[in-house]
Amino acid sequence: MASPSQPHRATHRFIWILPLVIIFLSIAGFYWLKVNRADTPFSAPEMQRWNVQAQQVEWITAQAETDVFGQVTSHGLATLTSAVTAELLQLNVNEGQGVSEHTLLAQLDKDDLLLQLRQRQADYEAAQARIAAEQVRYDADRQALALDEELLQIQQRKLRRLEDLSQRNLSSQEQLDTARIAQQQQALAVNSRRMALADHPNRLRQAEAEQVRTQALKDQAERDLIRTEIRAPFTGRVAERLASVGERLRPGDPILSLYDLSNLEVKALLPSSSLARFRQQLANPEQKVLAHAYIDGQAFTLHLDRLAADSHNSRTGIEAYFRFQDAPGFQNLVARLH
Structure with missing residues (x-):
């Protein structure tokens, strides 16, 4: 009677033999394919070719060109x-x-300014009237001074007569005192008249200053009326x-x-790499930096007028201002400069 472990041993031997058979068959197949492969002829790779066009060139004298965008502005x-x-x-x-x-x-x-002008006109005429009144007063004071001086002389002669009569006991003391009072009063009147005449230039200058002030206010009112x-x-x-x-x-x-239409210009930001060239051209008055601008589909000719005094830190260039030869008539437009 066979032992139960014999089928298990046969199966174990088969598991170890199967991989060896697979490896042997793989090596034999590879060798057969290598011996029987077809010989492939060697072909060299083709060189890549490009289509080119030839163009004849010639030496010319030309200036560098720059394309920028700008805005039409007006400093007027x-x-x-x-x-x-x-x-x-x-x-x-x-x-x-x-x-x-x-x-x-x-x-x-x-309407309000017309009323104000009438008030200023009235003040001016009043100042003129004060000047005229001062001149009349001056003439009257001169004539009155002559009369006051004559009356003073009469009072002085009267006082001397009474003093002479009083020495001879021919007049009373009361008459003598009355004559002295009248003589003193007349002397005060003469002094007042002389002071009035001496103060005439001051009063006249004051009246004339008032006339100048009212004239200025009247002129101001007239100008305000025009400014409406x-x-x-x-x-x-x-x-x-x-x-x-x-x-x-x-x-x-x-x-x-x-x-102002006559002060239109284009403000554009020039790159920093071109600043030296533009500054050199601006320094030469005989050489103009021309630009061709295209605004709303129309072409305009400009020339570089000036560069800004400084550049902002946030920009990589400096602002340049180009003046029109024929202005477009509108500002705040975008222009492409060449």
């Missing part, structure tokens, strides 16, 4: 304000509207309306802003 921007306290009655222009020099842009109420008409200081274009009809304006309150 004016903010027109009210010079008086008055109500805004009319505002005759709109934003973007072109105006000529001396065009009436706005009208302020002038807000007119264009130059030919330009309205940038912004800053007040509305019906507002009560005070001196300094803005009404509108206006920019």
Whole structure:
């Protein structure tokens, strides 16, 4: 009778033989493939080629070019304000509207200023009347002084006669005292008249100073009346309306802003790498730095006018200002410079 452990031993031997058989078969297959492989002919790799075009070049004298973007601005921007306290009655222009020099842009109420002008005119005429009255008083004082001096001489002669009669006991003491009092009073009147005549230049200068003061106030009132008409200081274009009809304006309150068309320029930021070249060209008055700007699809010719005095730390260049030869008529536009 067979032992139960024999099938287990046969299975254990088979597990160890199976891997050896697989390895042997793998080596035999690899060797057979190596012996029977086909010979592949060697082919050299093709060199890569590119299509090129030839162009004839020639030597020319040219200047360096730079492309930048800028903004059309105007250093002739004016903010027109009210010079008086008055109500805004009319505002005759709109934003973007072109105006000529001396065009009436706005009208302020002038009724209160007309009343003030009448008061100033009255004060001025009163000052003139005081000067005339002072001259009349001076002439009257001169004539009165001659009469007072003559009366003083009469009183003095009368007093001397009474003193002579009193020495001979021909007049009373009361008559003598009365004559002395009258002589002293007349002397005081002569002194007062002389003082009035001596003070005439001072009173005249005071009256003339008052006339100058009232004349200045009258002129100021006339100027304030003229300033109720807000007119264009130059030919330009309205940038912004800053007040509305019906507002009560005070001196300094803005009404509108206006920019000068003849002072339009383009402000652009030039790179730091080009600053030395631009400064050198600006130093030569015979050499202009020209630029071609394209604004709203239109071409304009400009020239470099100046560079900014300093550059901001947040920028990598410096601002340059280009002047138009033919201005476009609008500001705050973006321009591409070449």
